Amino acid sequence: MKNTNxxxxxxxxxxxxxxxxxxxxxxxxxxxxxxxxxxxxxxFAAGALNTLPLLTFAxxxxxxxxxxxxxxIGRLMLISLIFIFAGLLIRSFFGSIGLFAGTVILAAGxxxxxxxLPVVVKSRFPGHIGTLTSVYTTLMAAxxxxxxxxxxxxxxxxxxxFGAGRGWQFAxxxxxxxxxxxxxxWLPNSGERFDGSENEPAASETRxxxxxxxxxxxxxxLYMGFQSMCFYFSxxxxxxxxxxxGYTPVRSGLFNMLxxxxxxxxxxxxxxxxxxxRHQSFWGALIGSLYALGMISLLFAYSTAGLVVTIITNGFxxxxxxxxxxxxxxxxxxxxxxxxxxxxxxxxxxxxxxAIAPVLMGALFDSTGSWTVPLIIMTVIGVLxxxxxxxxxxxxxxxxxxx
Numbered sequence: 001m002k003n004t005n006x007x008x009x010x011x012x013x014x015x016x017x018x019x020x021x022x023x024x025x026x027x028x029x030x031x032x033x034x035x036x037x038x039x040x041x042x043x044f045a046a047g048a049l050n051t052l053p054l055l056t057f058a059x060x061x062x063x064x065x066x067x068x069x070x071x072x073i074g075r076l077m078l079i080s081l082i083f084i085f086a087g088l089l090i091r092s093f094f095g096s097i098g099l100f101a102g103t104v105i106l107a108a109g110x111x112x113x114x115x116x117l118p119v120v121v122k123s124r125f126p127g128h129i130g131t132l133t134s135v136y137t138t139l140m141a142a143x144x145x146x147x148x149x150x151x152x153x154x155x156x157x158x159x160x161x162f163g164a165g166r167g168w169q170f171a172x173x174x175x176x177x178x179x180x181x182x183x184x185x186w187l188p189n190s191g192e193r194f195d196g197s198e199n200e201p202a203a204s205e206t207r208x209x210x211x212x213x214x215x216x217x218x219x220x221x222l223y224m225g226f227q228s229m230c231f232y233f234s235x236x237x238x239x240x241x242x243x244x245x246g247y248t249p250v251r252s253g254l255f256n257m258l259x260x261x262x263x264x265x266x267x268x269x270x271x272x273x274x275x276x277x278r279h280q281s282f283w284g285a286l287i288g289s290l291y292a293l294g295m296i297s298l299l300f301a302y303s304t305a306g307l308v309v310t311i312i313t314n315g316f317x318x319x320x321x322x323x324x325x326x327x328x329x330x331x332x333x334x335x336x337x338x339x340x341x342x343x344x345x346x347x348x349x350x351x352x353x354x355a356i357a358p359v360l361m362g363a364l365f366d367s368t369g370s371w372t373v374p375l376i377i378m379t380v381i382g383v384l385x386x387x388x389x390x391x392x393x394x395x396x397x398x399x400x401x402x403x
Contacts, residue, residue: 007125018140049103053103073123078190083112134267211398232355285386
């Protein structure tokens with residue numbers, strides 16, 4: 001009974017942490033114009049608000065596996081929640097410097113827990129990997145959409161309470177409430193290592209190769225990278241592309257939210273399906289193909305048919321892709337320590353790719369004056385995502401054994 005209660009407590013903690021991992025970031029995009037007016041930010045500086053979190057995710061992802069072995073996963077996740085808490089406060093209430101510094105600090109906390117959450121699931125709930133991954137990835141996607149859709153209305157509401165020009169501070173810091181709940185629920189787990197190392201001799205680490213020595217690790221890593229490029233390109237430019245076709249900003253924003261909402265069912269279903277199949281190659285290839293179709297159909301989104309196809313395919317792809325990645329980290333590793341290392345490697349590379357895509361495609365648009373070339377390139381990236389997705393789903397395990 002005691003173990004059952006502890007497991008339930010950990011599940012609630014996982015849920016609370018997951019809802020803190022996207023909302024604090026995605027709420028910024030709709031407020032960029034407001035922040036430019038308040039702080040006098042240049043276009044480059046405003047763009048950095050969207051790029052800094054991704055670069056920070058990449059940096060901390062590479063370091064997380066090492067840090068978790070030193071500090072223990074439980075303690076590192078608690079420290080990460082403190083970073084998110086501090087970053088939210090600094091971003092909202094310490095001026096223009098705090099806006100950027102706070103963004104980096106909270107992104108460091110979010111990026112670390114991005115890597116470690118799948119490891120906790122593999123460590124404590126190996127028989128329920130698909131279900132729990134479905135739950136927390138769906139919540140991440142849902143709260144990302146919620147934050148994106150409510151940050152402007154909340155800003156307007158808080159402006160009427162605290163004065164014009166201050167509403168954005170409270171609209172962005174409001175996530176701190178969920179972070180506090182997550183902190184206190186996770187606190188009893190802070191002494192847990194979650195990697196099985198407490199049952200291994202101290203010298204066991206020397207008997208492992210790097211996960212980078214395994215080809216399946218690189219297939220999964222490249223898949224993470226290509227799907228990240230597709231997702232963050234869509235997040236950054238979808239509404240702008242629609243506006244170039246003559247849609248109003250309001251309608252473009254609504255279609256953008258609709259696209260994100262279309263991904264929620266797939267975010268929930270995909271880990272369950274993947275965990276119950278011996279080979280996941282078909283699903284990995286399908287997700288990449290949906291992205292490729294979504295990118296090429298975006299060229300024709302000025303028509304109703306093209307817009308519908310784009311919303312459905314990009315939406316389904318975005319919901320399924322990240323959930324599929326998270327479950328690959330645990331299905332293709334033998335133990336939590338390898339899962340941590342693979343998650344660290346794949347997310348580190350993936351978020352570098354994610355940071356490159358919006359900037360590079362925006363630069364191509366500036367130089368060509370058209371979205372045709374960027375969308376053709378993104379279609380090719382979708383095809384590469386399909387290829388790597390198929391290879392990632394092969395029935396193979398990451399092998400770190402030294403023979």
